[in-house]
Amino acid sequence: MQLLAVGLNHTTAPVSLREQLAFAPDQLGQAVVAARSWFERIDHRGSDEAAILSTCNRTELYAASTVPDPLDAGAHFLADFHKLNYAELRPHLYMLPQHDAVRHTFRVASGLDSMVLGETQILGQIKDAIRTADEAGGLGTYLHQLFQRSFSVAKEVRSTTEIGAHSVSMAAAAVRLSQRIFDKIAEQNVLFIGAGEMIELCATHFAAQNPKSITIANRTLERGELLAHRYGGRAIRLADLQDKLHQYDIVISCTASSLPLIGLGMVERAIKARRHKPMFMVDLAVPRDIEPEVARLNDAFLYTVDDLGKVVQTGLENRQAAVAQAEAIIETRVQSFMHWIDDRAVVPVIQSLQENGEALRLLELERARKMLARGEDIDTVLEALSKGLTAKFMHGPQQALRHAHGDERAQLAEILPQMFRGRR
Numbered sequence: 320m321q322l323l324a325v326g327l328n329h330t331t332a333p334v335s336l337r338e339q340l341a342f343a344p345d346q347l348g349q350a351v352v353a354a355r356s357w358f359e360r361i362d363h364r365g366s367d368e369a370a371i372l373s374t375c376n377r378t379e380l381y382a383a384s385t386v387p388d389p390l391d392a393g394a395h396f397l398a399d400f401h402k403l404n405y406a407e408l409r410p411h412l413y414m415l416p417q418h419d420a421v422r423h424t425f426r427v428a429s430g431l432d433s434m435v436l437g438e439t440q441i442l443g444q445i446k447d448a449i450r451t452a453d454e455a456g457g458l459g460t461y462l463h464q465l466f467q468r469s470f471s472v473a474k475e476v477r478s479t480t481e482i483g484a485h486s487v488s489m490a491a492a493a494v495r496l497s498q499r500i501f502d503k504i505a506e507q508n509v510l511f512i513g514a515g516e517m518i519e520l521c522a523t524h525f526a527a528q529n530p531k532s533i534t535i536a537n538r539t540l541e542r543g544e545l546l547a548h549r550y551g552g553r554a555i556r557l558a559d560l561q562d563k564l565h566q567y568d569i570v571i572s573c574t575a576s577s578l579p580l581i582g583l584g585m586v587e588r589a590i591k592a593r594r595h596k597p598m599f600m601v602d603l604a605v606p607r608d609i610e611p612e613v614a615r616l617n618d619a620f621l622y623t624v625d626d627l628g629k630v631v632q633t634g635l636e637n638r639q640a641a642v643a644q645a646e647a648i649i650e651t652r653v654q655s656f657m658h659w660i661d662d663r664a665v666v667p668v669i670q671s672l673q674e675n676g677e678a679l680r681l682l683e684l685e686r687a688r689k690m691l692a693r694g695e696d697i698d699t700v701l702e703a704l705s706k707g708l709t710a711k712f713m714h715g716p717q718q719a720l721r722h723a724h725g726d727e728r729a730q731l732a733e734i735l736p737q738m739f740r741g742r743r
Contacts, residue, residue, distance in 0.1 A: 320366070320461055322660070324420040325393035325412060326379030329434045332411040334625050338606035340401055340408070342373035344575055347448065350400060351457035354380060357396045361386040368459040370452035370466070372427075374444050375517075375573075375605035375624050376434050381424065383461035390414040421465065421656050425649045428469040429476040430483065434628040436638055437483035440516060442473050464659065472652045480644040490520040492630035493601045493622075494528065497569050500599045500620050504528035504569070512536045512557070512572035512580065514546045517603055521571045526550045534567065536560055538574075561585060565592035573603035583612045590618045601627070676712070683707040713739070 327340060342350050354369035368383040380393050394412050398405040415423050423432070428445055430437040449466045452458050458466075476482055494504070501507050509530045511518045514537045526533060533552030536559070537543030543554035555563060557580060564570070564585060574580065581600075586609075590598060600621045602609040607623065614621040687704040691697070716739070720731050 320383050320385055320663075321389050322381075322383050322417050322420045322461060322465065323389050323393055324379055324381050324415040324423050325390060325397065326372075326377060327411045327413065328377035328379075328432065329625060329628055331413060334605060334607065334623050335611075336408075336411055337376070337378065339403060340378045340397060341375075341605050342371055342378065343577055347371055347373065347451045348455040351452045351455040353400060354382065354393075354396055355457060357399075358382065358384045358386055358389070358392060361392055366459070368462045369457045370449055370462055372445060372448045374441070375603060376628075377427075377432075379427075381420070381462060381465070383459060390416055417660070418653065418657060422649060422653045424465055424469045425472045425652060428466075428473040429645055429649065430473070431476075431642065431645055431649070434624075435488055435631045436642070437477075438488065439477070439483065440520075442470070443516070445469070460663070461660075465656070468652065468656055472649060475652075476645045476648055479648065480641045482638065482641040482645050484638075484641065488520065488524070489517070489603065489624070489627050489631065490524040492627040493521055493571060493603075494524050495630060496601070496622055496627070497525075497599045500597055501568065504530050506531055507568035508532045508534070508566060509569040510534045510536060510564075510567035510571070511546075512560070512570065512608060513574040513604075514539075514542045515573060515575070517573040518571065519546065521573075521601075521603075522546065522550050525569070525571070530569070565589035568596070568598060570598065570600045571603065572601070572608040574608055576604070576608060577606055579606075579608055579610045581609045581613070583610050583616075586613045586616060586619055590616060593618075603627070679711040680708065683711065 327337065329337070332340075350371050351369050354371065355367050358367035358369070362385050366385060370381045372379045372381070378397070380397060382389060382393055384392070386392050391414075394409065394414055395405060397403075397412070398408050413423075426432045428442055430439065430441055433441050445466065449458070449462075452462070497504060497507075504525065505528060507530050509525050509532065511522050511525075511534070514535060518535075522533065522535075533547065533550045535543040535547040535552060535554045536557055537546075537554065538557050540554055540556050543556075547554040560581065564581070565588070570581075572580065586598070586600075595618045598619050600609060600613065600619060601623075602621065603624050605624060609621060611621075611623075613619050683704055686707060687700050690700045690703060716731075716735050720728065720735065723731050
């Protein structure tokens with residue numbers, strides 16, 4: 320069984336490609352089942368495991384499989400599921416086997432592979448992904464152990480280093496960028512589209528600037544009202560965007576929609592109604608909520624999740640010491656996990672030895688019972704039992720030694736006496 324991680328992230332692929340490979344939340348369970356079937360069609364043993372992590376910054380397939388080339392199989396699955404050209408996708412993918420896959424998993428969970436170094440949101444996203452994979456029947460011994468250990472590693476990294484102490488969040492970066500357009504956020508009307516965790520974070524940061532008004536647009540009005548109430552704002556339906564977009568100076572969007580919610584025409588009409596007063600827009604969604612063509616408009620300032628990523632890189636030098644500490648912790652935990660995998664590899668051998676030993680024991684025990692039934696002396700029976708067991712257990716090693724040659728015989732000659740050395 321080989322562990323692997325195949326995927327792409329913000330460092331290997333632009334948002335335009337990431338959105339094509341993204342899985343919608345309601346797709347994940349189905350995709351996990353499809354991934355297992357993909358591997359099982361190749362080796363027919365049905366023992367493969369799979370989990371999928373899909374966020375705005377990454378899409379990754381984690382698997383444990385016995386197929387001959389699991390990395391290639393995993394990469395082709397991602398392309399096939401999304402109907403993408405494999406040759407065009409391949410240069411953007413990382414394909415990590417066993418040891419590297421374990422290290423990558425631990426780094427992702429600890430926030431070391433995030434656009435915002437040390438951010439904590441990724442851990443919750445991984446837990447959600449693993450819960451979905453488990454419910455879909457994708458987790459087995461290997462992936463379950465891998466992710467449970469990744470959670471422990473992430474906790475250790477966050478509690479013993481200052482990896483997140485100097486990080487600049489995406490929400491804080493959005494505030495910074497908006498201040499380049501508007502001197503005073505307190506004089507602006509802010510619209511948040513969506514009601515998920517990222518929108519909550521952004522709303523918290525913008526609310527601290529005391530904007531003129533806060534509005535939440537959400538598909539479910541009740542959920543939008545709950546979030547709006549926390550910030551003294553109001554809620555509207557997504558269907559109302561068409562008529563009300565022009566009222567807002569700052570627009571932050573992050574939904575799970577598979578298609579853009581705000582098109583070029585809608586923004587053009589809003590800009591005209593605003594008499595060309597600037598509109599600052601941030602699209603944190605993958606796939607994108609706002610058509611990229613909006614960025615061409617003179618009075619619309621559109622930023623994507625990748626644009627914000629460049630802002631959050633500031634202060635990186637302050638985090639290097641914490642990164643070194645975190646990497647050292649992760650490397651130690653990787654070695655520990657690899658030892659566990661090595662131990663798993665010999666479990667079938669141990670089970671086979673135990674089964675063979677039990678079969679030999681039962682044969683000699685049955686022979687001893689027959690001798691007792693014939694009335695033979697107990698000491699004679701015990702002597703025969705002990706000799707019979709010894710002869711049967713030693714037969715295999717002796718035969719192996721007799722038939723071995725050269726280096727193999729030398730190795731057996733060194734190992735076998737240690738294996739059969741009696742305790743005193």
